[in-house]
Amino acid sequence: MKPSSFEYCLPKTIEEAFAALDHDDAKIIAGGQSLVPMMNFRLVQPGRLVDINSLPGLGEIVLDGGTMRIGSLVRHAEAARHDLVRNHLPVIAEAMAHVAHVAIRNRGTIGGSLVHADPSAEWPLLVTLLDGQIEIAGPEGLRHAAPQEFFVAPLVTTIEDDEILVAVRLPILSPGTGMAFTEIAQRAGDFAVVAAAATVLMDRGVISDVRLALGGAGDVPVRLFEVEAALAGLRPDAIDAITRGCADGLEPNEDMHATAEYRRSLIPVLARRALEAAVQRAGAMR
Amino acid sequence: MNAKIDIALTLNGEAVTGRAEPRMLASDFIRDVLLMTGTHVGCEQGVCGACTIRFNGVVARSCLLFAAQLDGAVVETVESLGAPHDLNDIQKAFRKHHALQCGFCTPGFLMTVSEILQTLPLSTDHEIRDALSGNLCRCTGYEHIVRAVRDLVNQRDGVQA
Numbered sequence: 001m002k003p004s005s006f007e008y009c010l011p012k013t014i015e016e017a018f019a020a021l022d023h024d025d026a027k028i029i030a031g032g033q034s035l036v037p038m039m040n041f042r043l044v045q046p047g048r049l050v051d052i053n054s055l056p057g058l059g060e061i062v063l064d065g066g067t068m069r070i071g072s073l074v075r076h077a078e079a080a081r082h083d084l085v086r087n088h089l090p091v092i093a094e095a096m097a098h099v100a101h102v103a104i105r106n107r108g109t110i111g112g113s114l115v116h117a118d119p120s121a122e123w124p125l126l127v128t129l130l131d132g133q134i135e136i137a138g139p140e141g142l143r144h145a146a147p148q149e150f151f152v153a154p155l156v157t158t159i160e161d162d163e164i165l166v167a168v169r170l171p172i173l174s175p176g177t178g179m180a181f182t183e184i185a186q187r188a189g190d191f192a193v194v195a196a197a198a199t200v201l202m203d204r205g206v207i208s209d210v211r212l213a214l215g216g217a218g219d220v221p222v223r224l225f226e227v228e229a230a231l232a233g234l235r236p237d238a239i240d241a242i243t244r245g246c247a248d249g250l251e252p253n254e255d256m257h258a259t260a261e262y263r264r265s266l267i268p269v270l271a272r273r274a275l276e277a278a279v280q281r282a283g284a285m286r
Numbered sequence: 287m288n289a290k291i292d293i294a295l296t297l298n299g300e301a302v303t304g305r306a307e308p309r310m311l312a313s314d315f316i317r318d319v320l321l322m323t324g325t326h327v328g329c330e331q332g333v334c335g336a337c338t339i340r341f342n343g344v345v346a347r348s349c350l351l352f353a354a355q356l357d358g359a360v361v362e363t364v365e366s367l368g369a370p371h372d373l374n375d376i377q378k379a380f381r382k383h384h385a386l387q388c389g390f391c392t393p394g395f396l397m398t399v400s401e402i403l404q405t406l407p408l409s410t411d412h413e414i415r416d417a418l419s420g421n422l423c424r425c426t427g428y429e430h431i432v433r434a435v436r437d438l439v440n441q442r443d444g445v446q447a
Contacts (some may be wrong), residue, residue: 001330008354010309036350101420106344188419270349
């Protein structure tokens, strides 16, 4: 239960961080809320730990035109109480209440959650739902990745060993968009068995724009584009019938927490709940 | 690579220094090097909450921090709350409501409660239980801990129980 030896680096600039990462066995630590347990179990034994907590500019949330840019060192608790988040993308604050516990939310980071890429985690699902762009800095400059390019498999992403996730960019949605997040977990704060999130814009009683995303429904978070397309132009009372078969074609994982069959049975239920809650909030805002 | 490094921090309001390998967990550093043994070590994987401290003002698991990361930090442990003959309000409420039996988890609960009393409404028992869900107690069944926190929330909000 003690980590193996490592060399500790605390770069003060991103250039120093790239230099520190130029090593055959380096690992970045941000909040450490997933990494340190794995190090304590010696599932991960980096030779060098590059602590990015002192890098400037990674802890901010700003509006940049129609986009919210959330720095990768923003902690879950900071995102949950930030006015820009609560005013423009309240679904983030709603989801953060499900991330582990108070002490973990104080320390864990957005960037850490994204690169850890647990298929049930909240941030990968939110970025997938909101058509976010993941901003990655490397020795050669910045690049942006859509979630569909970034998440490959459980705990696997396309980020390279010499790259640092610096921010996520989330487009602000149209005023009046209702948003909702819901999940089933075995205990408060556990990873979700299945999670669902939705955004809905209503126009004269019919759904005019809708997004639906799931976590825990496969190797990576998924958008249900077919359900979205089927719902567009319909009244909300169509949600039940249209979500009923929405687990078809999905391949949820089987693990110690739940069977694939149980996850499959949760998917339509949570999809419906997320959509109905989003409709209600869209209605309330008009 | 195993060389010890100097670590200087503010612990419970006092400037202190110690030396440790970077890999030493902050929980071990606080107990074994700084000799503040109120912080308890339970699971060492961030689940049980017994090692909860305040790190730069907010509660954190000290088993998920490395000693090296305490350099320059402001840390408070359970010893910052009160002393055996001068308990603070949280400790008094825990004593009054029998919110501990063996006491192993208690330092972590006290530290968590010290934050949530300041940051959360805690208007329902459900909310109290949710806020405490990161701290495990194997003795009490939580009922008396919730009662203690309810009492503290009532004191805070000026509500007559």
